[in-house]
Amino acid sequence: MKSPQQELYDYVFVQSMDHGYDTYDHLPMQSENASYPFVTIEDAHLVPLPTKTTIGADINLTVNVWGNQEQRLTVDTIANSLLMVASSSFQTENYRYRGRMSGSDYQIIQDSSVPDTVLNHAIVNLKFTLV
Numbered sequence: 001m002k003s004p005q006q007e008l009y010d011y012v013f014v015q016s017m018d019h020g021y022d023t024y025d026h027l028p029m030q031s032e033n034a035s036y037p038f039v040t041i042e043d044a045h046l047v048p049l050p051t052k053t054t055i056g057a058d059i060n061l062t063v064n065v066w067g068n069q070e071q072r073l074t075v076d077t078i079a080n081s082l083l084m085v086a087s088s089s090f091q092t093e094n095y096r097y098r099g100r101m102s103g104s105d106y107q108i109i110q111d112s113s114v115p116d117t118v119l120n121h122a123i124v125n126l127k128f129t130l131v
Helices: 004-018 072-087
Strands: 038-050 055-068 089-091 096-099 105-111 119-130
Touching (some): 004 038, 004 055, 004 119, 055 072, 072 105, 072 119
Antiparallel strands (some): 038 055, 055 119, 089 096, 096 119, 105 119
C-alpha cells in the first residue's frame, strides 16, 4: 500500500495532467525536449499528527510552474488552477484528504538561472490534512 504522501503526490500529478498541463516528477533535462509551460511536482513533506484514536498528518506539496519570458499570464493561470486543488476534500484509494487553503499559497518569480534566458517560475505550496 502506498504512503499517504505518495497517494497525494500521485493525485495532484493526475489533476495537473487532467488539466492538460505537461507534468513531470523532475525538472526535465534538455534531452527531454520539454516545451514551456510545464509543471513539476517536487517536494513532499509529511508531519504526523497522532491523536488518541488515529494518526493523521499534515502534508505539504511543492509544485513548480515554468514558462518562458512571455508566458507570465499562463504561468499565473496554471498556478492558480493548481492552488484550487487545495480548496476541496477528496478521497484516494486508501486515504481521505482535506485541502487547507489557509496554509496554501503561490508566488511568481523571474528566474535567470539558465544563461541568456528569463523564465517565469511559479512556486505553489499546497497544504492538506489527512483525515
